[in-house]
Amino acid sequence: MTIDPAAETARLVDALGAERLATAASYTRGNELLLLAGLPVTLILLWLIVRSRLLDRLAARLANWRWATRTLAVCFAFLIADTVISLPWTIWTDWARERSYGMTRQPLGDYLGQTALSALISAALGALFLLGVYALVRRTGRRWWLWGGLLATTATAVMLLAGPAVIEPLFNQYEPVPPGPVRVALERIADDVGIPHDRIFLYDGSRQSDRFTANVSGIGPTARIAISDVALKQASLAEVRAVTGHEAGHYQLGHVWRQMGIIAALAILALFGIDRLFVRAAALLGSRATLGDPVGLPVMAALGAVIGLLFTPVLNAMIRSGETAADLYSLQHVNEPDALATALVKTAEYRYPRPHPVEEMLFYTHPSVEKRVLRAMEWKVTHPATPPAPHQP
Template sequence: MAHTFDPAAATAAYLAQISPEAHAKAVAYTHGGHWLLLWGALVALLVAFLIVRSGVLVVLRRRFEGRRNRPLLVSYWIGGLYIVFDAVLSLPWSIYSDWWRPRQYGLTSQSFIGWLTESTILLVLTGLIGGLFFAFLYALIRKAPRTWWLWGGGLTAVFIAIGMLLGPPYIEPIFNKYTPAPAGPVRDEVVAMARQVGVPSDKIFIYDGSKQSNAYTANVSGLFGSARVAMSDTMFKKGADIAEVRGVVGHEIGHYAHQHALWIVGVTSLLAILAFFLVDRLFAPACRLMGGEGIRGLSDPAGLPVLSAVLAVLLLLATPVTNSLIRIIESDADRYSLVHFDEPDGLAKALIKTVEYRAPMPGRLEEVMFYDHPAVGRRIRRAMEWKAAHPKPVSQAAPDAVAKAAFADRIVVFPNLPVGMDGIALKADGTWFERHDFGWSKGRYAVAGGKLCLDEERGSRRCYAIGRTRDGWTLAQGAGAPVAVALERMRASASPG
């Protein structure tokens, strides 16, 4: 197959599934998102400027210090209150960028009240945790004024790691319901996949992501024992088949297996060190520029808006770097999925469904500057190149759990059956029978060791080697050649007699 399969043509065929209208809409949404980065940074600067000029944090700091001079506690309250003030002043922009705009493009069906409620809960959590982070950060600035930026990178890593550890068991369930994949072909498939690569099978969940977003997505979250793979229910509402599930879950398992979360923690820590180093040098001129007369210097928590403004500018300038770093691990997860689960078409079918919020074929410069995932078109092309370089055999062994899920409660129909023969009916309870006009036989069946074995009540046994092809299933008896079989849904009338 490798010499006849054309990856470029296959990629073009997948991209051709996108209608011109859908493509134009995706491009408009994506390009608008690029501008949001700039406007979001400008909004952050404006809000920081307003808070500095109002002097509200300076007043609060003086009052807190007047009651009881506990610098750690003062920094905690100032940090938490600044987060709240910033969120309230930025609310009109957040409504537009995070709710109204996605809703206009059909990417969310969440009501405004639902969005506002969840945003409020998130703000409370951010204020409590963020206040604690800033309390420790300002303690470092006071204790080590020359090297605080170095220790600040370590502090950032610690807080990110703690957030990852606590996210799945305590924070994420506040917003969504996570349940193990229900019994059926999907669960059998993902359990078999997990066992194949040594990932705990109880780490794969389905969550009601359609509450917040209509986007076709899955994710991996957590760290160490709390890490898990989660598929949004939007995947199944948009018709994800087993091949897509294998491609997508394989990608997320790649994140899990390669410990990309730890990689993110480490890289973020290094970037934080660089950012804090620059803040240390830029804080004083930025404070003068913003008119922070009452701010006593970098160690004053009332100067937090100035620190945040500098970080907002640095974060905007670092966008190409951070995006490129994330694209590296996303590409690695794609490759993991292909190497271990070999579902290039399943991955491609899933990727096509993400085009609605990610234009498929940007220019190279645009991708480097703005894309935190590789472009869909290029990811599909890599999958098709993998398919060309790794042709599947006509038939291959299938995991028992997958085969059992596929054959249970189905009628196995061989080609060229005699007139009147309906095939082998395999009931979900483990019983089977062959029904035709000349009588019937019954017994029990089992799928194990890559074989379907039929044990008749009269004592005879027949076993078929189970194979899987791109188009379906095969059975081979003894040394015979594999024969393609059809699996028909069990009919109510399909009973012996």
């Protein structure tokens, strides 16, 4: 029997039901509005930090300190102040709203504790990075943005490659996947991409989110496969295979390296923009700081926020093409088109499956579920699974 991929796709997406599709649409559109509204919110908060003269006073008080320690302290103070002042907004967008849509059941206390931990880590690492940027402004003169872009790329590389091994265990518990069919399936995928069996982990992803996620990340000895415990509760074995196959595709196709190349280019462009627009932006925000003075960090951050939002569609387009390639990898290596499709339909609850093409182009980090399911169904038509061997009584 042949199937019609388009009709099959429509049937799978429609199976969510009108009500869940409407909720998905409202959640997704809300995320898009929040991304846009986040910019004015950020700018107002940064303006408040400038107006408070907090950093000026701190820098004046530390005037006797050595340049590097003073710069580090001012940068750290800014990053913490920015997190604290944004907290009401963050709690609403990241926690209250997620809870109201049933995306998480994390208690507020746990959320706040984890937010504080991640804010401290980001502020410490961010301050070190910014110290490097200011040192480059001092040492390399007019071309600082070029060196700064390379520094940003190196920092991103370290985070992408070391993060899974060093940072993530601070937020979740990782343990070996217990023996059973899931483990056997994951071992087969691990063999495919050359990851040793003792680097296959299960983590308590249900702590933060009810979404089923897996990832294959790291490099060399830190490379590993990790699946959220949600997989064992909500996904079929075939779905675990299909999704982990997709993640293995990202890993095997080296998407992390391509991502770093794009980040390098965008970072250099962003810092060049900051270099050219700093004086005007400082005047607008009412700051008297110069580019090389860490007291002017809120001005840099404001420019970074504007430029970052403008870059979003470019980054999204790059990520989307990687997602398509990873889906294809999963189909080629795991050949579970039906399971890939049902796993994808589950993600439609937090990413509306039928976006307007312009909306998809601007905001979607993944191609629409409808497109992805359609590709899986087209694959199914052209690559029938080998029928199971006849049962011997």
